[in-house]
Amino acid sequence: xxxxxxxxxxxxxxxxxxxxxxxxxxxxxxxxxxxxxxxxxxxxxxxxxxxxxxxxxxxxxxxxxxxxxxxxx
Amino acid sequence: xxxxxxxxxxxxxxxxxxxxxxxxxxxxxxxxxxxxxxxxxxxxxxxxxxxxxxxxxxxxxxxxxxxxxxxxxxxxxxxxxxxxxxxxxxxxxxxxxxxxxxxxxxxxxxxxxxxxxxxxxxxxxxxxxxxxxxxxxxxxxxxxxxxx
Numbered sequence: 001x002x003x004x005x006x007x008x009x010x011x012x013x014x015x016x017x018x019x020x021x022x023x024x025x026x027x028x029x030x031x032x033x034x035x036x037x038x039x040x041x042x043x044x045x046x047x048x049x050x051x052x053x054x055x056x057x058x059x060x061x062x063x064x065x066x067x068x069x070x071x072x073x
Numbered sequence: 074x075x076x077x078x079x080x081x082x083x084x085x086x087x088x089x090x091x092x093x094x095x096x097x098x099x100x101x102x103x104x105x106x107x108x109x110x111x112x113x114x115x116x117x118x119x120x121x122x123x124x125x126x127x128x129x130x131x132x133x134x135x136x137x138x139x140x141x142x143x144x145x146x147x148x149x150x151x152x153x154x155x156x157x158x159x160x161x162x163x164x165x166x167x168x169x170x171x172x173x174x175x176x177x178x179x180x181x182x183x184x185x186x187x188x189x190x191x192x193x194x195x196x197x198x199x200x201x202x203x204x205x206x207x208x209x210x211x212x213x214x215x216x217x218x219x220x221x
Contacts, residue, residue: 010141010142010143011142012117012142012144012202012205013086013142013143013144016082016085016199016201016202017082017086020080020081020082027117028116028117028118029117029118036118042118042140042141043117043118067082071082071086071091072086072091072143073091
């Protein structure tokens with residue numbers, strides 16, 4: 001499980017773009033508002049991988065993130 | 074029948090929306106503001122401080138400070154352009170039109186009175202994002218209740 005932030009793109013925008021690409025992630029505070037404040041981020045995007053995920057799934061995640069960067073330039 | 078196909082991202086992240094997000098209109102505190110409302114969406118952290126200067130029932134000044142996703146911030150920026158120099162009562166009517174558009178009303182989405190905000194019509198197809206687009210308008214409705 002890993003949380004991340006993309007410079008200049010709000011985590012909810014990242015999540016919507018990934019959703020449209022068929023990649024389900026969680027975006028938000030993850031019930032850790034004090035940590036978000038400490039890290040000075042509005043929220044983060046979180047990807048959770050498990051035994052059923054494949055390398056292709058992760059490739060799709062990366063493609064989705066590239067698409068997000070493309071949209072928000 | 075309701076269209077259940079996957080909505081296109083292009084409907085959501087249109088250039089005009091991204092442009093308002095990057096270069097918000099009427100941003101900052103407002104000198105001589107008669108009303109100030111703070112609203113946030115605790116589940117996602119989107120936030121707005123809306124400042125109004127209302128004179129004889131007309132919005133003569135409007136500005137905002139905010140933080141959040143592209144949809145919430147662009148929507149607030151567009152709203153400030155729409156409401157400037159409008160009577161408060163007309164502003165409330167426009168808020169209803171905007172809400173109707175968020176519920177998928179095609180007539181509202183074609184209403185020229187909503188100006189740039191019509192670009193947000195596609196948000197109605199992303200139910201989780203509707204509340205983002207409504208944040209600023211909710212703040213305006215709350216501000217309109219205040220005396221002064």
